[in-house]
Amino acid sequence: MARRKASPLDPLLDSPRVREAARALIDAVAEETQQRALTPKQYQRALRQLERRRGRPLPLPALLSGAAGGARVRLADGSTKLDFAGGIGVYGFGHGDADLLETAAVAAACDTVFQGHLNPGPEYLRVTNALLRHAGEHLQHVWLSLSGAMANENALKLILQKHHPADRIIAFERNFAGRTLSLSEISDKPAYREGLPLRGGVHYVPFYDPEACDPISHSVEVLDAHLHRHSGRIAAMCFELVQGEGGFHTAPPEFFRGLMQRCREEGVAVWVDEVQTFGRTGELFAFRKLGLEDLVDVVTAGKLLQGSAVLFSKAYNPKAGLMAGTYAGSTVGMAVGARIIERLETEGYLGPEGRIACLAGRFERRYEALRKRAPRALGPRSGLGAMQAFVPFDGSPELAQAVVHAAFEEGLMLWLCGSQPTKLRMLPPLDTTDEEIETAFNILEKALLRVAGERDLPC
Ligand SMILES: Cc1ncc(COP(=O)(O)O)c(C=O)c1O
Secondary structure, three states, X not given: OOOOOOOOOHHHHOOHHHHHHHHHHHHHHHHHHHHOOOOHHHHHHHHHHHHHHHOOOOOOOOOEEEEEXXXXXXXXXXXXXXXXXXXXXXXXXXXXXXXXXXXXXXXXXXXXXXXXXXXXXXXXHHHHHHHHHOOOOOEEEEEEEOOHHHHHHHHHHHHHHHHOOOOEEEXXXXXXXXXXXXXXXXXOOHHHHOOOOOOOOEEEEOOOOOOOOOHHHHHHHHHHHHHHXXXXXXXXXXXXXXXXXXXXXXXXXXXXXXXXXXXXXXOOEXXXXXXXXXXXXXXXOHHHHOOOHHHOOEEEEOHHHOOEEEEEEHHHOOOOOOOOOOEXXXXXXXXXXXXXXXXXXXXXXXXOOOHHHHHHHHHHHHHHHHHHHXXXXXXXXXXXXXXXXXXXXXXXXXXXXXXXXXXXXXXXEOEEEOOOOOEEEEOOOOOOOHXXXXXXXXXXXXXXXXXXXXXXXXX
């Protein structure tokens, strides 16, 4: 991976004097928030009001009010929770990270809240450079956008333009790509597109099944059948290298390589959706961790980036007018996203012996210890790096929900993923401490016992 070079824009982005002023602002805000909390009654009223505004209950009854520090977040009633859901994987270094808050404060004070593609600033350049340092030689361009879905929309458009008139897309069963009209159709989640008009032309390939006798050949055969049936009509295959929403399923590099090679032989674009894996698997991009860089045409990133991006090779550079939009991202998001990447590079997070790999090891050991004590409450674990999930009880959605709510009440935020079985996912900060892991698992144990006790289930 190329190291960051000093940029002539650096003095514009940060300076010790400015950092010091930012620190004073952050301290003042922290002092104020410490002194303010809603009463339980006010808190409940605020929650109900928010639910009425949204027209539905909140998934978790949490109104965040400020940083508690690390994996802990403070709610508006003054209580704290351990946050292992992380807004579904957004908080790379948890809550209240001093360096990221300072970076954000400096960026916020610079000029505009948002940056558009018409008037990019230094933060725009800083984050695009940071992304391209990790993308390998083949991917040479990057466009920023706001959400993972917008990055995937851009990916889809530039692929469809290049491959016109081919207009069909292949994706994995159980994949999730986002919630726009076209991505709702690609995502293998029928409940998320109920009642929507469909364009047609999305075909699915089974994801790697470790239980199957020859999972690689099986998926390649299904891909080949689609390629044969719709010869010349398939524009791209979308790859989620660790399925997020679908249940934190992983696969060995040979699986992806086999499918990607077939795509390339047939002139089908290889599009990798790294919106959730970005920064979490031990390399900035999972496709590099899995050694697939020679096969990838288009990649999207989001979440931990604090914005989103599509990266693509020269051959996929679209015609003028296809990609733009008013906003490229918020100035704060770009500066903090770039800073997160710089810290992953310089603070030892990446690589096989890096801090993300160690975090995964500590998590696995703690999970297996708890599983020994509660073998009927905990099933198999899956995931990679700082993306970890497990099956609670029988994997039914009701019991998984019950554990999420019991854990929340006991002080731990988790979230759901997958179906049949429904799993609980953890997307902890990359710098989660031993104490935070220990406390999280103690709370999880309490929650499992509570759910089992209330239902008379064996644990
Ligand atoms: C793999 C993947 N792609 C795309 C998206 C959509 O990202 P966003 O919710 O930021 O639009 C998500 C969100 O969970 C995701 O996990």
